[in-house]
Amino acid sequence: MRPIRGIVLAVVLSLLMGVLAACSGADNNNAQKDTSTSDGTNATELKGEIVMWHSFTQGGRNEVIKKAAADFMVKHPGVKITLEVFPWGDFYTKWTTGLASGQVPDVSTALPNHVVEMIDADAIIPLNDLIDKMGRDRFYEAPLSEVTKDGQNYAIPLYSHAQVMWIRKDLLEKANLPVPQTWDELFETAKALHNPPEVFGLPVPMGTGDMMATRFLNYYVRTAGDTLLTKDGKANLTSKAAIDGINYWVKMYKAVSPESSINFKVLDQATLFYQGKSAFDFNSGFHIGGVAANSPELLDVIDAAPIPRMNANDPLPAVETSNTPLVVWKESKHPEVAKAFIEFLYEKDRYIEFLHSVPAGMLPAVKEISTDTAFLSEPTIKKFSHAVEVISEAVGVGTAVGMEYGPAPQSGLLTTQNVIEEMFQEIVLKNTPVEAAAGAAEKKLNDLFEGLE
């Protein structure tokens, strides 16, 4: 009974509306003309409420998005945008449970690994029309292909960053040591600078509920020329590169990491660097903003360097690039509003303001902005021009973890299920032999992957 009654009601209502519209047509047209002339753009006025989820929890980024939403609502009085902010750590749970309970937004940020899972769950819609409208060739190829399946672009890249090594120039100078080029040099240098509790050589984060250990292992495995996921989508933790990598990080943990880093998530890890307590760290350009907020006096002594490799003369390592995109959800009742708002975010001044809210942390996804003087003239970006250069080079060659052979839904499970983090904890805390722990973790991941079909 219910659904039928609902449909009847809807039909009656829409008929009624039609009649009403026809009756008062003249007035309506006048009113519409007024608004469209005053704002000078759209012929058909946008209407509807949309919800946007994003993970820009603090500071400038949140403000820029808020302002953009407010401006958009002024421009389109029929539109209401509600913004919801979730930290990245909660984001995965939020959208999966949200999808289960029918509580998803209209538009949201995402991570490429999530996008693949969202496509798999048939939760988001292709944005080819929007990308074509905005100019397909303005976007870089790699970030787009990460979110493309069967020719459909399911997301639109918003910004990019890449993982690089962060160094403390002052500590290196004082110890009279060069920037390490290889993994072995990094270990030795970190050991030399290790001076707890003032400074730790290099904290090795292994907390579950995060993907930090996976990330660290991936750095090593990628520079050894291997991958954590094989071409046919199987976990690959028992390769020589992976075993060496696990051993390397366990050795590093025991030598120069605070004991508590066994539980570290991205924030705990980053906070130590922000406070000047890590001699080395790995992260993106976001580190600059964090240091600026916590210990501005350190801004002059930090810098980025390429991720170490096996041998000093190896080519620039292709490691991890994150292209954060926006997606539009299938459940959305107003995809046209969502798309219009996305387009609005990319308008040059607003887009640059957004990128500048975390200077050097977010590199443009739109080609012409990368070289635009308005973007490059920001003081922090100028000050950290070397770091920006290092990051830009890394962005160009890296991929998301597990996506070296193209978009793979397995990469989502690889980075969200904490299997590698648990493996590290087993090895460190329970003295499980590395080969055995790696074998068990590999099997666990492959079992999980079977559930994907």
Next chain:
Amino acid sequence: MGMKRRWLGNSVSYIYLTILAAVATFPLLWIISSSFKSPGEMVGSPLSFFPKEPTLLYYDRVLNVLNFDVNIVNSIIVALSATFISIVISALAAYGIVRFFPRVGKVMTRVLITTYLFPPILLAIPYSILITKVQLANSLVGLVITYLSFSIPYAVWLMIGFFRTVPLEIEEAARVDGANKLMVFYRIALPVVAPGIVAVAVYTFINAWNEFLFSLILINSTGKMPVSVALYSLTGAEILDWGEMMAASVLVILPSVIFFLIIQNKIAGGLTQGSVK
């Protein structure tokens, strides 16, 4: 037996209680103290108790930037609604059982305890599906409904014990005067069990104020989160700010502690009077 032994016993008791009191209150005092420390002092001098340069910075940020006041209001609405509904439903039910179905009373008590056995995590799965089906996901109403699952069985159980102490004679007298059953319940029986109602109110309010799991699963928007989940989401922000977490914790815990201290004499007997015969 002698005074000496009594004196010794008392001294040991005082020492023991003083140690326990220090352990019991330290976290509260410490988070209050930490919430006023400047960012540098927070990490720089982990042992100082009195902030050198007290600051309201975190409170300002928590209330004005993170809009934590909205979450506090949400929690108050949810906790009060759940408390009120629980009192009404459980008082009616307990009275009904005691007066009209006395023989099933004991079985009922056991059944009610059994429902207390249900792991919240077990209920969470069907709730997330059920609440969605009735379009109440992400709403405070949905949350209040799920809270009844843990408050009602315990409340009925508690109230049964209290209603048993109401003498039938006074009800009988009222009946003779022509009052109907609902009036007898409302005018005669209910005032007698007032302590039971207080116990139920306290139990439900505190549990609703503190609840975490169902809110984590059912609430998606920051503006609708109760304090527990809003506080949790602070722990995942882009910059780990212990100061903000401390200030928000103080805001969450103060109402709870104050409420507790006011009614502490009432809760004392709650369990013993209510449940033991």
Next chain:
Amino acid sequence: MKRYRRLLQTNATGMYFILPAILVVVLLLIYPILSSLYFSFTTKHLIRPQVKFIGFENYISILTNPDFYVAFANSIKWTIVSITGQLLVGFTAALALNRIPKLKGLYRTLLIIPWAFPVIVIAISWKWILNGVSGFIPNILVNIGATDELVQFFANPDLVFWTVVAVNIWFGAPLFMVNVLSALQTIPAEQYEAAQIDGASSFQSFWHITLRHVRVVIGLLLVLRTIWIFNNFELVYLLTGGGPADLTMTLPIFAYNTGWGLKQLGVASAITVLLLIFLLCVCFLYFKLLDKWEKEDEM
């Protein structure tokens, strides 16, 4: 007597009194349990719509999963140790409170403060106090020379479980204390005086009078707390998330990770059903004991 019975049994109006509660119990407890039971035999997934009936497959996969037994053993250990600690601290505190002549109210007030803590605040404040870098306790231990390095309460594999247990005792002891205290206060003083006249030692009067009086209250508290602690998800999840290396992994967290992490709601339902069956058995035993005690008290 007859008169009363007529009053009681007159008609079905009694049903109206209990109807709302029955509705709540059926809708919010019976129905969810049945649907969980049903899901436990299916491939119910968090975000995929298709559901297939697969018989006991979920149960088989759980019962052959070593991680399940790790979590199960942890749950039992965590429950027994926590509840023993809570009882000991709560009971001794109640005895001490009951005998002191002055400041009883003040101590009682101070001692119940942990009870007022929301779980999330318990987690945040203890994580801060025990923080491995800036925490008060690790730093004071170094400061007074008790340890050389900052103790890592949440990272040290030998400590983390006991840390979580200690927090749980801190939180749960006041409940025991308050209820035992009010039971102690109902013991008539004459009984002790009579025992003293009979020449009973103070241990004997403690054993025969004090314990005998409060044991039903304690028994009930034990039932309620056993259930609560065994089912508790929040406290451990917020303190450690079950880690590191599964050292604090309990069944509810295991079920949560399976259901919301791996999205396998069917398997998660099966875990929670097993959890419930186990608790039912434990409670059945408890009730047998309580019945025996109650009968003895009536005699």
